[in-house]
Amino acid sequence: MDTKIAVFLCNCGGAIKNIDFEATRERISKIPGVTSVDLSSGLCFEEGKREMVSRIREEHPDRVVVAGCAPEFSECVFQQVLETAGLSGRSFSAANIREQCSWVHDGDVTGKAVELVKMAVSRVRLLRTLEKKELPVSREVLVVGGGFSAIGTALRLSRIGLPVTIAAVEEVLGATQDGVESFYRCDIDTMKSAVEGDRNIEVLTPARVTSAHGEAGDFAVTIEREGERIRRKYGAIVLATGFTTELSPVSVKGLPVVGGAGSPANIVSQEQLFRMLDNGATARKPETIAFLLDSCDENSRFPTLATLNNAIAARVKWGSEVYVFCKDVKVDSEGAEKLYREARGCGVVFVKCDSAPRLAIDDGRISIEARDVFLGADTIVDCDLLVAEEVLCPPEGTEALADMFNIRLDSRGFYQDENVHLYPVGFEKRGVFCVGGCRGDLEASRMANDIHSVAMMIYGLLSSGVIEAEIERVKADTQKCVACLTCIRVCPHSAIRLSRVDNGKEIAVISDVACDACGICAAICPAKAIVFEGYRDDQVLAQIEAIGES
Amino acid sequence: MKGRVIAFCCEHSAYPAADLAGRLRLHYSESLRIIRVPCAGRVDVIHMLKAFEKGARAVLVLGCEDGACHHITGNTRARERVEQCQVLLDEARLDGRSVAMHNISPNAPQKFVRIADELVNAKEQSREAI
Amino acid sequence: MSTPFREILKKEGFVVTTEVGPEKGSSVSKAIEHIELLKDKVHGLNVTDNQSSVMRYPSLGICLLIKEHGGEPVLQVTCRDRNRMAIQADLLFAHSRGVRNVLCLTGDSVDVGDHKEAKQVFDLDSVQLIHLVHTLNSARDIAGNELSGGTDFCVGTAASPSSDPIEPQLIKVEKKIKAGVDFIQTQAVYELDEIKRFTDFVRNMDEKVRILAGIVPIIGVKMAAYMNENVPGIVIPQRIIDELAEAPKGTGVAKGIEMSARMIRQLKEERVCDGVHIMFIGREERVPEILEAAGLV
Amino acid sequence: MIIAERKPMEEIEESVAEYKKVLVAGCGTCVTVCWAGGEKEVGILASQLRLARGAAGNEIVTLETTVERQCEKEMVTEIKDKVAEADAVLSLACGSGVQTMAELFDDKPVLPAVNTTFIGMPEREGLWVEMCGACGDCFLDRTGGVCPMVRCAKGLLNGPCGGTRKGGMCEIDPDKDCAWVLVHRRLEKQGRLDLMREYVTPKNFRAVRRPGKVQAAKA
Amino acid sequence: MTVALNELDTRFKYDVANEPGGEHINLCFACGLCTASCPVSDIDQRFNPRRIIRMVLLGMRKEVLSSDMIWFCIQCYSCQAHCPQEVDFSDIVKALREMAVREGYVAPTFVASVREIDVFCQRMRREMVNAVVGSRFEGGEVEPSALARESLSKL
Structure with missing residues (x-):
């Protein structure tokens, strides 16, 4: 039995002006399989949809094509209409004669519109409906x-x-x-x-x-x-x-690795400093503290917050002179702007340097040399405590x-x-x-x-x-699949695995749930075994065939 | 279908870009025919070759921008296939440049029109040259 | 008539060998020049066998010329171009004409040479080749058949002490020593320690095996960089490159000779190894300068 | 698995130059898996031929088919009608498949469209590497399961040549591992390095005297 | 020249903050809008409000208070109008001048001299504008130095 196709032409309330709908209807109705062609000026309006349902119920078509606006808007609307009228939503194809035809060309484009409808008709003719299933899931x-x-x-x-x-x-x-x-x-x-x-x-x-x-x-x-x-x-x-954080391996003269074995006790991490400030367990309050920030890792949102908090605490609790050496203070975290102002207000000095500060250790004392871009001069500061730059890992x-x-x-x-x-x-x-x-x-x-x-x-x-899923939208043909594993290796959603099917053969089985329907597997399969309903090879090729037939 | 240019458009990027071009009333060559695909990675070499067999003047494969493919690797695979197709066409002594891959984002209708026009014009010029 | 190489190896002295490279063509005039120049200055003359997989005049041919001119040839045999039958036949012929020294080598791949599409044979490998020479020495072929006359070859082989990783190389050297070699020529080396380690390794296994360190003079920074980059198994240390860089323009060759001679003196004085094998490819005529500078003449 | 690569188009075109109707025949086994001669490649080659010949004004008609295993006479027989229809057969199977077809249809030219290269395995998607040289005298038990006959550029049996590159790469290709370094690593890991110290005698090339033949024990 | 921060007077910024007008000095985040909007900076780039604040924050007491620069400010309040952090540079300058006098970097009479100059300049300006304002609809060429000589004679 031949497939009966109903075509609905819509002029979008008159928004499509340069297509002769009567002529289109006449030419479309000659396509084999097209059993009815209806004209409308507002198919997506309630009245239009009602009319469409009743026409489908009268004509009993197997497949429906709507020629009008972009499917981006209309596809789900008309799929619902089809389902109301007792057809599967998968029996539908759109011909985008508005955005991709009428509106992008001057003059009469009836010829192109007819071609686009033909392409849609040739695709819809080959569509198969799919079964939908509700698959039980674990809620854990x-x-x-x-x-x-x-x-x-x-x-x-x-x-x-x-x-x-x-x-x-x-x-x-x-x-x-x-x-x-x-x-x-x-x-x-x-x-x-x-x-x-x-x-x-x-x-x-x-x-x-x-x-x-x-x-x-x-x-x-x-x-x-x-x-x-x-x-x-x-x-x-x-x-x-x-x-986790790692102390960045800033090159320091006379020091093996910052934070590593043998590095001086007065080089600490943010968390160490926090603990020192928190429990007051330090014999002598450091007079000068320097912080290093963002000299080797730009992603310093979290370290910036830690620096600001610790710098303020050190000023307030210990009254230390606090210098922060950085390229930029990144204040896009919640509350960071406020903290930055607070830090400045209580006397923390931020030294903006355009290149990484140079460190030297002499007899346990740490000196930091950096160019202050606002002063336009090199500065050097000796500190009792250095808070090393932290890199997130x-x-x-x-x-x-x-x-x-x-x-x-x-x-x-x-x-x-x-x-x-x-x-x-x-x-x-x-x-x-x-x-x-x-x-x-x-x-x-x-x-x-x-x-x-x-x-x-x-x-x-x-x-x-x-989870509701369409069953076997993408499927490997049991006979054709040679289990070459190509699809399994290329699937970006890891939706395919090798599995034994009924006849005992191992083939690629595509999960209906995990599959995101991209078709990469179908295109790469060397055995042409993977069938992607809606975008099967014959469906794509039928559209190519339909181009320029007139 | 002599002279048609076929564009396989990814429904996450190039297809909406083409729609947007329509809504902005940007104009491009009437010879362009768009085939919607779920991802540029769905486009197979044979689809491109068959288009040429049917008389297409040029074939475009349009996918998401680099690093922004809805299916992660679809656009890079599409590019590899287009490059393969270029070699196959050259081997068959046809012009490999008749098939091209471009990355485009859904909000770039101007880019869509430019790509389409460039290919159509380039092909027209080369036809005249012959 | 020079002393047989085997006898020299048995003595205590410092052994010196160098190379004669066959030309690409039927002319042997240049080879004769080199033979005449070098035959009395060194203990043995190696003749390369289609070196770097470039087809040339045969090694055996030049070896016979060396004999004619009163020198002591060392026949290099690689496994690349001949199967076991051809190699045995060649060796029998060489022996019949007085060639007594064989250097058993694997051979380069045809991929690096001028006949890239040729079928490379490698019917045997270098360890098997050493076994084969000993089989001939015992008057049998490797299929076990008795020969009407056996051979009496002195057997050498090569090794790369600078390889990375070194362990697989050393295992192979071990197999070669077990198969029976009289001497080992090394790939070009530049660090005394490296040669020392290698010598110790070999002497631990068999103290009778003599080790000849490979000497390739480096005549320019570019050559050093090229060799480091492209010649597997050779590592030219930075201090050599630095020294070359300081040499005035146009004095590269002289500098290379000077450095090689210094190295040879050290090797000899510190008894690091038993001798040297000098490879000055394309500049054979300047080998005497090295010998002179090293105090070997 | 047998690995093959498609021949250059020029060579294929030349071989079918005088034929008007050609059967392009793929093979559904090894060459499908290595992307050289499955149904997909059949479609591409046929299309490419039609395009090339069409452009030259010398139209060609192509028939397309894929046999499950072209090296099986019974399976090849199934396509005899299609073969009969064509002037020539362009086979994308390995050399064995081409010859099976040629033997069965000895009145038709059966032409190879792929070069059979080696027996190998996929290293990753789309990349195959040689593993076995079908020498008929397997000694993988002594080499930690790495075959130096094919994975060493010189097929050496007693250890690496002197040309191993830094880091254990092959002298002639810095992208390939030195097989003997691999052997060493594997045996070292298994504590069986003594195996590598054992002398391996010259290969017995009589094990497969061409043409090779294997007779199974009678059941 | 390398500035050794430990040798500077770290109290300086707090002292300035304790002066009337200097309260907000610490809030400066060195955006530079003060310098960009300053008419004095325009004609003499050595005068750099951001740099002066920076020097205060780093503790360069002697350098700032002995500097000629703090006397160049014309108190136009342009910086103050533009500052996103309400640092109030014009007021800071006042505080710095007070401190310079108090700490003996300048004689108290010097302040009066600067004040005199400011007043004189304003009068001078008024005279000069007065001289040209009559021709404002024609918009002729003006030679400021000649005009100044002329105005000076009137003053």
């Missing part, structure tokens, strides 16, 4: 990490009703922030006790994720804790492994987790590639998210934002307990 979420962002995420997810497991490599939660909460500007104790009282949250420490596979809604994860192997199913994974194990979950790292080795389409907390692998310090230079307020957006995205994914 695994949060990897044991710091502020991990605990915060777990609490937030638990509050919206999702059961959470926290797996952290540390002995106890919050170990990194313990005792230095105000340095990290978080109230870890309160959060920890909230976790303890939350029956929705299970804490596994010290625990390491050792393997993971599967896809959104259905990840199989193995966690190792003290020799014990725990295997669980999770619906979503949140990576919240934080960052991804913690150990970051790469292993990235491999496990098939996600990419950015150029500095943190989670989250610099791709705008991934949103700040998502990945190319659906169902895996990251929050907080593990995606780079973040401070507390931004971590809080992350936590909220991740919770929202996971809620959207898992809360209903099912």
Whole structure:
């Protein structure tokens, strides 16, 4: 039985002026398979849609083409119309005769419009409908990490009703922030006790994720804790492994490595200085303190905050003279501008230098030489205490987790590639998210934002307990697939795996959930085994064939 | 379809850019035919070759900007395929320059029009030269 | 008539050899010049075998010329161009004409030479080649057949003491020594320590094996950079490059000769190794200057 | 797996220059996996031929097919009707497949469209490296599972040549590992370095005397 | 020349901050709008408000208070109007001048002289503008030095 195709032509309320719709209708109606051509001047209006439904019910077409505006606006509208009229939304194709024809050309473009409709007709003729299914998912979420962002995420997810497991490599939660909460500007104790009282949250420490596979809604994860192997199913994974800092290896004359073995005790990290200031455990208050900032790492949002806080505290508590050597003071973090003003107000001197300061150590005394660009002269200062520049680094194990979950790292080795389409907390692998310090230079307020957006995205994914998916939209032909692994290697969403099918043959199986329908696999398959419904080779080629037929 | 220029447009970038060109009433050659694809990475070498077999004057593959591909590697794969296709055309003693890959963002209608016009004009000139 | 090389190796003295490179063509006049110039100044003359995979006049041919002119030839044999049958036949012929010294080498890949499309043979490798020479010495071929007359070759081989990593190289040297070699010529070396370490390694295995350090004079900063970059197994230290850089323009060759001679003196005086093998490719006529400067004549 | 590469277009075109109707036949096994002769490549070659010949005003008709294994007579027989229809067959299979076709259809020219290069494995997507030289005398047990016959540029059996580059790379290609450095690393890791110290006698080239033949034990 | 910060008077900035008008000196973040908007800087680049503040913040007490520069300010308050941090440079200059007198860097009578010059300059300006204002619709050529000689004779 031949496919019956109904074509609806719409002039968009008269916005399409340079197409002769009568002539178009006449030429379209001659295309084999086209059983009806209707003219409308407002198909997307309520009346137009009603009319369309009734025409489809009268004519019983198998497929529908709408020629009018860009599918960006109309596609979902008309797919709904089709479904109301009892057809599948997949029986539809649009001919964009407005944005890509009428509006970009002068004069009569009826000929081109007819061609565009023909292209749409030839594609729609070959469309197959797909079955939609609701796949059950696990509502449990695994949060990897044991710091502020991990605990915060777990609490937030638990509050919206999702059961959470926290797996952290540390002995106890919050170990990194313990005792230095105000340095990290978080109230870890309160959060920890909230976790303890939350029956929705299970804490596994010290625990390491050792393997993971599967896809959104259905990840199989193995966690190792003290020799014990725990295997669980999770619906979503949140990576919240934080960052570590390294003292930057500034070249210092007569000093092996700053922060390394043998480096003087009067070179300290931000956290060390914070502790000194906090517990007052210093025999003699340093008269002069120098801070180094952003001379080798531009990503210094967090170190800038630490510097400002510590500099103010040192001025206020110890009355030390404080110099901060930096290229720029980066104040785009929450509250940083205010802190910077406060620091200046209390007498901290910021020395803006255009090249990295030169350091020398003589008899335990540290001198810093730098060019002050505003003074236009070199300055030299001897200090009792030097706070070394800190560079943020991804913690150990970051790469292993990235491999496990098939996600990419950015150029500095943190989670989250610099791709705008991934949103700040998502990945190319659906169902895996990251929050907080593990995606780079973040401070507390931004971590809080992350936590909220991740919770929202996971809620959207898992809360209903099912994920709706079209079945086999992209599929490898059992007979043709030679299991060459090419598609598995190229899939950016790691949606393909090798699997034994009914006849015992191992072939590429594409997950309906993880697949994001890009078609890279279909284009590269050397056996032409992968079929991508809607963009099958024959569907693409049919459109090419239809071009210029008239 | 003698003389048509076929543009495979990624629905995340070039296709909306083309729509925006329409909304801004920017004009380009009438010979351009747009085929919507979910990602430039879907475009296969055979699609380009068949277009030439059908008489296309030129083929464009338009994908997302570098580093901003909706499918991470789709645009770079598309570029590799276009380069492969250029070699195949040259081998067949046709002009490999008739197929080109460009990166474009969805909010760059002017760039879309410029790319389309440049290719159409270049091909027109080379036809005259022959 | 010069003393057989094997006898020289057995004595206590400092052994000196150098090279004669066959020309690319049927003319042998230049080779004869070099033979005449060098034959009485050194203990042995190595003749390269299609060196750097560039097809030339055969090594065996020049070896016979050296014999004719009263010199002591060392026949270089590589595994690249001949299978086991051809190599054995050549060796029998060489022996019948009085050639008594064989240097067993792997040979460069054809990829670096002037016949890049040729089939490279490598039917044997250098360790197997050493075994083969000993088999012939015992009047059998390597298929086990008895020969109507055996050979009596003195066997040498080469090694690269500056290779990185060195362990696989040393394992191969070990295999070569086990197979039986009388002497080892090294790739060009510039650090005494390196030669020392290598000599110790070899002497630990077999103290009878004599070690001839490879000497290649460096005549310019550019040459040094090129060799460091492109010649595997050679490391020219920065101090040599610095010294060359300070030499006035046009005195590069003289400087190279001076530095090589200094090195040879040190090697000899400090008894680091048993001798040297001087490779001054393309400047054979200036080898006597090195010998003179090193006090070897 | 057998690795092949497509021949240059010029060579292919010349071989089919006198034919009007050509069957382009792919093979669904090794050459599909190494992107040289599967259904996708068949389509590309056929299209390219049509374009080239069309531009030259000498139209060619192409038939396209892909056989599961061109080296199996039974499987090749299935396409006999298509072969009959064509003036010549352009086979994208390895040399073995081409010869099987040629033997079965001995009245038709069967022309190779790929160069069969080696037996190898994919190092990563789209890159294959040689692993085995089919010498008929495997001694991988003594080399830590690294074959110096093909992975060493000179096929040396007793250790590296003197040309190993810094860091253990091959003398003739700084991008390739020196096979003997790999052997050393592997054996060292397994504590079996003594194996490398053992003398390996000259290769027995009689193990595969051309043409090679393997007779399975009678079942 | 390298400025050794330890040898400077780090109290200086607090002393200035304690003077009336100098209270906000520490807030300067060296954006340079003061210098960019200063009419004196325009004709003599050695006069650089940002640099003067910088010197105070680093503790260069002697250099600042003995400097000729603090006397070049004409108190036009342009810097003060532009400053995004309300550092109030014109008022700081007043404070610095007070300190210079108090600490003996200048004679108290010198301040009166500068004040006299300021007043005289304003009168001079008035005379000169007066001389040309009649021709303001024609907009003819003006030769300021000749005009000054003329105005001076009137004063």
